Amino acid sequence: MxxxxxxxxxxxxxxxxxxxxxxxxxLNFQAAATPVMEDINAFHNLMLPIITAIVVLVFVLLAWVVIRYNRQSNPNPSRFSHNTTIEVIWTVVPILILVVISVPSLRLLYFQDRIPxxxxxxxxxxxxxxxxxxxxxxxxxxxxxxxxxxxxxxxxxxxxxxxxxxxxxxxxxxxxxxxxxxxxxxxxxxxxxxxxxxxxxxxxxxxxxxxxxxxxxxxxxxxxxxxxxxxxxxxxxxxxxxxxxxxxxxxxxxxxxxxxxxxxxxxxxxxxxxxxxx
The missing domain is CATH 2.60.40.420 (Cupredoxins -  blue copper proteins)
Known part of the structure; x- marks a missing residue:
């Protein structure tokens, strides 16, 4: 009763x-009802294009390697141990991406944890x-x-x-x-x-x-x-x-x-x- x-x-x-x-x-987040969630949405909107671009780039590179350097297309592959230019690029570019991501990420974490x-x-x-x-x-x-x-x-x-x-x-x-x-x-x-x-x-x-x-x-x-x-x-x-x-x-x-x-x-x-x- x-x-x-x-x-x-x-x-x-x-x-x-x-x-x-x-x-x-x-598929998306619920509508933001607080300032914290608004900032989470903004960070998501920043991250999504970056993540999408990285995924597309990696997929294109993998597809290109598979097509261009398979046994039939390239029966006599070149033999080398390193390439300084490529190694600098794949080291510096990820660092720059992480720096771009970390600044708004740390700002958001601070805002979430700083209780007014x-x-x-x-x-x-x-x-x-x-x-x-x-x-x-x-x-x-x-x-x-x-x-x-x-x-x-x-x-x-x-x-x-x-x-x-x-x-x-x-x-x-x-x-x-x-x-x-x-x-x-x-x-x-x-x-x-x-x-x-x-x-x-x-x-x-x-x-x-x-x-x-x-x-x-x-x-x-x-x-x-x-x-x-x-x-x-x-x-x-x-x-x-x-x-x-x-x-x-x-x-x-x-x-x-x-x-x-x-x-x-x-x-x-x-x-x-x-x-x-x-």
């Missing part, structure tokens, strides 16, 4: 205008096989368990990705996430945020994000952790600062009441979103 009530309250999540989630036959002053701190705890969340400054704690397929369908949420409770954060806010685990190693991964952080028992890892667009975002545990590894998704709901404050006040008293509040606010916002889209 409680599970059905929970599913009913989650239905409010389905009214959000934007959802960051994987799509069938998707946090406006909000959330602790994510991995269990077999679900996630627990604690808001140390708000006296809020709850577990987020995957919805069964029929529950997710009733709620208008994606199967295998939706949870009964969402981690709720305000938009345009620096959120520090403390990641750990209770039993085995897990991994808290959110593709649209550019986050993938190991959850290790007895250790507290840190990461951060600043979501710049309201909506629902989905991730999954990305470290093999047992028989139900594929069934411990992550759901983050990004809301306005005002909605977050209302949710936090309610969640500190009763997490189910907070979820019901979000459902009502989403239902109230749906007509406005529909009107603005016309």
């Amino acid at each position: 409680m599970r059905l009530l929970t599913s009913g309250m989650v239905m409010g999540f389905g009214s959000l205008a934007y959802a960051g989630q994987p799509e069938n036959w998707q 002053e946090a406006d909000l701190t959330v602790k994510a705890i991995g269990y077999q096989w679900y996630w627990g969340y604690e808001y140390p400054d708000k006296d809020i704690a709850f577990d987020a368990i995957m919805l069964e397929r029929d529950e997710a369908k009733k709620a208008g949420l994606p199967a295998l990705l939706a949870t009964d409770y969402a981690m709720v954060v305000p938009v345009n806010t620096n959120v520090k996430v403390l990641v750990t685990a209770q039993d085995v190693i897990h991994n808290w991964a959110m593709p649209a945020f550019g986050i993938k952080m190991d959850a290790v028992p007895g250790r507290l890892n840190e990461t951060w994000f600043r979501a710049e667009k309201e909506g629902l975002y989905y991730g999954q545990c990305s470290e093999l952790c047992g028989v139900r590894h594929a069934f411990m998704p992550i759901m983050v709901k990004v809301v306005s600062q005002d909605v977050y404050e209302q949710w936090a006040a309610a969640a500190s008293e009763d997490i189910d009441q907070a979820k019901a509040l979000l459902a009502r606010l989403d239902a109230d916002a749906t007509p406005k979103l529909a009107a603005n889209s016309k």
